[in-house]
Amino acid sequence: MLSLFLDFKRQVTVALENALYTLGLKTDDLGLEPSQHADIASKVAFRLAAQTKSNPMEIAERIVAAIELPENSLIGEIITVGPYINITVGRNYLEKTVKRITQEQESFGGGFCNGKILIEHTSANPNGPLHVGHIRNSVIGDTLVRILKKAGYEVDTHYYVNDMGRQIAIVSWAFSRFDFDSSKKPDHAIADVYIKANALLNEDPGKVSEIDKLMQLVENGDQSTIKSFDDAVALAISGIKQTLLRMNIIHDSFPHESSFVRSGAVFRIIEEIKATGRTKDDNGALVVDLSDYGFEKTMVIQRSDGTSLYTTRDLAYHEWKGKYGDRIIDVLGADHKLISGQLKATLNSIGKPEPEVVIFEFVSLPEGSMSTRRGKFIPADDLLEQIEQGAYLEVDRRRPQMPEKFKKEVASMVGIGAVRYDIVKVSPEKSTVFDWKDALDFEKQGAPFIQYSHARACNILNKAQDEGKWDMGYQADLSLLTEDTEVSLIKKMAAFDSIIDICARDLKPHTIAVYARELAEAFNQFYRFVPVVSAEEENIRASRLALVNCARIVLANSLDTLGIDAPESM
RNA sequence: GGUCCCGUGGCUUAGCCAGGAUAUAGCAUCGGGCUUCUAACCCGAGGGUCGGGGGUUCGAAUCCCUCCGGGAUCGCCA
Numbered sequence: 001m002l003s004l005f006l007d008f009k010r011q012v013t014v015a016l017e018n019a020l021y022t023l024g025l026k027t028d029d030l031g032l033e034p035s036q037h038a039d040i041a042s043k044v045a046f047r048l049a050a051q052t053k054s055n056p057m058e059i060a061e062r063i064v065a066a067i068e069l070p071e072n073s074l075i076g077e078i079i080t081v082g083p084y085i086n087i088t089v090g091r092n093y094l095e096k097t098v099k100r101i102t103q104e105q106e107s108f109g110g111g112f113c114n115g116k117i118l119i120e121h122t123s124a125n126p127n128g129p130l131h132v133g134h135i136r137n138s139v140i141g142d143t144l145v146r147i148l149k150k151a152g153y154e155v156d157t158h159y160y161v162n163d164m165g166r167q168i169a170i171v172s173w174a175f176s177r178f179d180f181d182s183s184k185k186p187d188h189a190i191a192d193v194y195i196k197a198n199a200l201l202n203e204d205p206g207k208v209s210e211i212d213k214l215m216q217l218v219e220n221g222d223q224s225t226i227k228s229f230d231d232a233v234a235l236a237i238s239g240i241k242q243t244l245l246r247m248n249i250i251h252d253s254f255p256h257e258s259s260f261v262r263s264g265a266v267f268r269i270i271e272e273i274k275a276t277g278r279t280k281d282d283n284g285a286l287v288v289d290l291s292d293y294g295f296e297k298t299m300v301i302q303r304s305d306g307t308s309l310y311t312t313r314d315l316a317y318h319e320w321k322g323k324y325g326d327r328i329i330d331v332l333g334a335d336h337k338l339i340s341g342q343l344k345a346t347l348n349s350i351g352k353p354e355p356e357v358v359i360f361e362f363v364s365l366p367e368g369s370m371s372t373r374r375g376k377f378i379p380a381d382d383l384l385e386q387i388e389q390g391a392y393l394e395v396d397r398r399r400p401q402m403p404e405k406f407k408k409e410v411a412s413m414v415g416i417g418a419v420r421y422d423i424v425k426v427s428p429e430k431s432t433v434f435d436w437k438d439a440l441d442f443e444k445q446g447a448p449f450i451q452y453s454h455a456r457a458c459n460i461l462n463k464a465q466d467e468g469k470w471d472m473g474y475q476a477d478l479s480l481l482t483e484d485t486e487v488s489l490i491k492k493m494a495a496f497d498s499i500i501d502i503c504a505r506d507l508k509p510h511t512i513a514v515y516a517r518e519l520a521e522a523f524n525q526f527y528r529f530v531p532v533v534s535a536e537e538e539n540i541r542a543s544r545l546a547l548v549n550c551a552r553i554v555l556a557n558s559l560d561t562l563g564i565d566a567p568e569s570m
Numbered sequence: 571g572g573u574c575c576c577g578u579g580g581c582u583u584a585g586c587c588a589g590g591a592u593a594u595a596g597c598a599u600c601g602g603g604c605u606u607c608u609a610a611c612c613c614g615a616g617g618g619u620c621g622g623g624g625g626u627u628c629g630a631a632u633c634c635c636u637c638c639g640g641g642a643u644c645g646c647c648a
């Protein structure tokens with residue numbers, strides 16, 4: 001169903017274009033934009049000032065005078081402020097919004113897109129636990145998944161498992177030399193031996209040839225080596241899955257790199273690339289020339305010992321994805337900027353669909369960049385543990401009389417929500433430095449603020465129900481919702497679907513985070529300004545309860561899109 | 571050194587791609603508000619050379635050039 005806001009915008013466009021036609025004017029840009037001064041504003045007078053050789057203010061006046069609105073328009077008022085044309089929504093728009101939210105409930109705000117999307121995110125190497133940098137990928141990726149699903153797409157989420165790279169060879173090699181602590185969470189135990197092995201390889205570079213040998217064995221299908229790789233990978237992935245699940249993140253499938261070697265897909269795609277004539281031999285390695293795509297350096301797709309690289313296997317993986325998805329999306333760290341550009345160029349050169357790549361910049365530590373290999377990282381599990389403990393103290397302080405189970409559940413929802421919100425609210429292209437004090441700060445107006453607003457709405461509805469003052473079926477008189485705080489709350493709720501639409505198109509998940517916060521703010525302002533359950537007149541009380549119910553729904557939908565739980569009480 | 575990303579009040583940050591109305595919020599600071607639906611809230615105040623300098627334009631945080639600072643990357647790692 002078309003978004004009411006977009007419908008409103010469309011009506012504004014038609015009204016303005018008709019007015020311009022009447023005046024004998026023409027432009028291809030109405031300059032429509034959201035504005036703090038109106039629900040939508042047009043800068044078209046600026047565009048036409050030169051054309052008509054008159055000043056913009058005058059043009060604006062003439063345009064507004066020429067506008068004719070049809071019956072039942074969603075448009076309310078159209079006025080000029082200097083050269084700007086400011087348009088506000090009408091009662092029709094506001095009342096339709098409340099009706100629609102009440103009807104559509106959880107499905108409100110989406111369902112306008114269709115098609116299949118394959119999205120890949122996280123895909124961290126299975127050589128240790130996820131750290132606080134990896135989960136930026138996970139949270140951005142999972143939020144995109146939720147946005148795209150909300151928009152109406154069928155979404156398949158992948159974690160691409162590197163089960164045959166050098167890192168995994170080192171892990172497998174480490175297993176034969178160091179004790180594996182099976183009392184630990186498996187991904188953490190893997191990191192322990194991986195770090196030791198790297199230290200040893202550093203001291204004794206002669207042992208590197210043993211790693212190379214393992215990689216060749218795996219590529220050539222040696223069963224026992226493959227099994228030792230697989231066992232290590234499975235252990236790491238099982239731990240990683242636990243961490244992701246704790247953050248409300250689930251992948252539909254875990255395609256393994258090795259499957260593209262063993263199926264012959266890697267061999268076939270190398271042949272396809274060779275057929276373009278852009279490959280050449282470089283000291284025994286096979287390289288691709290992408291200079292016509294703006295890449296000065298060639299890209300290696302086969303080592304001189306004949307084994308494949310991550311890049312090659314990734315090409316085969318993307319070729320496969322291109323067959324099954326209408327849109328292919330990869331969420332990757334900034335270190336993949338160059339390689340993903342080369343990947344896209346190579347796919348393009350053999351006529352295959354290219355992925356849309358969402359790049360996020362790195363999370364570093366105050367002392368420098370993180371490294372699993374050197375053991376310099378903060379595991380995501382540590383962060384989640386500490387934040388939940390911090391959240392528990394807060395809940396215990398505020399609701400001491402509540403049972404233990406309640407406190408634990410709320411602490412978990414609030415803690416995880418705070419982590420997810422803190423990550424997703426920052427736009428991906430900013431690099432960040434992890435700071436414990438900041439990460440554990442509950443005073444910021446983040447997820448708990450939004451969750452609390454939702455709990456507050458639930459609480460009002462519960463109270464009204466207990467007092468026999470609320471009945472879902474009651475037809476509220478929506479024309480009574482005229483207070484400023486009521487109107488701005490409705491406008492904010494109405495914007496939800498257009499925000500989803502923008503997020504799904506631009507793949508910018510931080511937009512929905514900002515929106516959710518603003519929605520909570522609008523609801524809190526309403527809550528402070530007007531009484532609901534205690535409203536004197538019954539029909540006013542009923543209309544406000546209908547509004548609170550809408551707020552509850554849209555807050556819940558927003559939180560769900562952010563992958564944050566919406567507590568009914570906290 | 572080449573290429574890409576970032577630089578916005580003390581700190582964090584929106585807006586930049588599609589240039590326009592007093593530059594957006596949060597934290598922190600200061601002041602006000604709980605006999606009234608959970609104050610994890612609300613209202614208000616102070617605080618900004620939008621990294622520096624040029625340019626384009628009637629108009630630049632936004633586009634172009636240049637310099638400075640931070641991050642990423644520059645073939646047989648992923």
